Amino acid sequence: MSTSAAVTIALANFDRHMPFFLGWLPEAEGFHLKALDVGMSPPGRDGGDRHGRMLRDAEFDIAEVSLASYILAKSRGAPFTAVPIFPRRLFSANHIYVGAKAGIHQPTDLRGKRVAIRGWQVSLSVLAKGDLKSRYGVDWQDIDWVVQGPEQITFADSRLRLQNMPAGKTGAHMLLSGEVDAFIDPKPPREILEGQCGVRNLFTDPRGECLEYFRERQCFPAMHVLAIRNETVQRFPHLPAYLIDAWEDAQAKTRRAYDDYAYTQMPLGRLAWDQSRRDFGDELFAAGLAANQKNLEWFIDYLVDQLLLPEAIAIQRLFHASVLSR
Incomplete structure (x- = not known):
């Protein structure tokens, strides 16, 4: 690998993040991602308290953080931006x-x-x-x-x-x-x-x-978002677009892995995967604002109704300008 700057990205140790931990990503100009396994509860290989270490201490260049906490922090002018990538989703x-x-x-x-x-x-x-x-x-x-x-x-x-x-x-x-x-x-x-x-x-x-x-x-509700320190984006202006490309590449590799019956410890894991695809399709973790705008709109409405936000924040304020059209 040619000499390039290491850009830290703190993620949970989930299947869809394996290409990040393996370094199996598209090449980037001037930097490479260094994936850290930082959990919440329990901690990962590189410790815990991922949300606090990012939103409070700005310890990482990029981190998977709570969507609600990020929106609150951003509404108060915190020195972060984000890309419309939502690594954790729950019903x-x-x-x-x-x-x-x-x-x-x-x-x-x-x-x-x-x-x-x-x-x-x-x-x-x-x-x-x-x-x-x-x-x-x-x-x-x-x-x-x-x-x-x-x-x-x-x-x-x-x-x-x-x-x-x-x-x-x-x-x-x-x-x-x-x-x-x-x-x-x-x-x-x-x-x-x-x-x-x-x-x-x-x-x-x-x-x-x-x-x-x-x-x-028509959505799998987003729980986490990828936040980036402003100073890191200033240093690498092409980073937000690269992250979306890298995410989409990693998701394609993750989906292909499930075609192998031996990929998981579950003997019938591939059959469960096939049923999931029939029920929910292949785009549960789709990146981009267009694919996630409706989800973000009603989630922000929830925050306002629950007295966490005084008023709705414009969705465009949450993300870096270079990826708003993605």
Whole structure:
């Protein structure tokens, strides 16, 4: 490789990021990406707290960060820009769990209940609150929210009445012990996933619920975005466009890998992959503003409704000018 500057990019260790970690990307002029495996919980090879280390400390040139926290930071003039690449996406229906004795059988039963979340501004929390209101008629104001940890971007609004969890407790523990009625989390621990103490998903058919959501909204909701330090873009003005090209190249390689039955530890992994493609298509992680604008519009509406933003921010402000037409 010819001499070039190393540009750090902090990512979670997911299948679609493997070409980044392998350095199996298109060549770039004047730089090369150095991928760091930085997680949140649990940490990755290169540590944890990826969102904070980027949005608070500007430690990396590029990082996968919370979409909600990035929008809040950008609205306050933080020295970052972004490219319309969304490396983490989730359906809220997969992440709402209820206690065995809570008397919750449908979304409307959440009214008046105590619901634990990791943070008010966590992107999955924003998505779930917004989906409950817009799709099921359950206003977030009709629920008592119990918050586990501090927010990435500080905010305050006297209209929000949030309870903090006791020190040392988690939302999962509180659900298992019956101290809360429901729990919403982007990465539920094994005890929740296994249904210990009678805990179960809010929906009897979460897969069907996710598929119906996808067909209705034609999107797999974005949770994270790729943020870039302004000074890095000033140094490499062609970096935003390169990232989109590199992302699309990496996604094509990832999809091809699943054609091999031996790619995953699951003996029937390729069959599951084929079914996923029939249900959701090949473009679940599509880059570009055109492919993601509708998703961003209603997610920003969720942020305003939940008192995280005083008013909607123009989507064009979130991304570098050189990639707005992508």
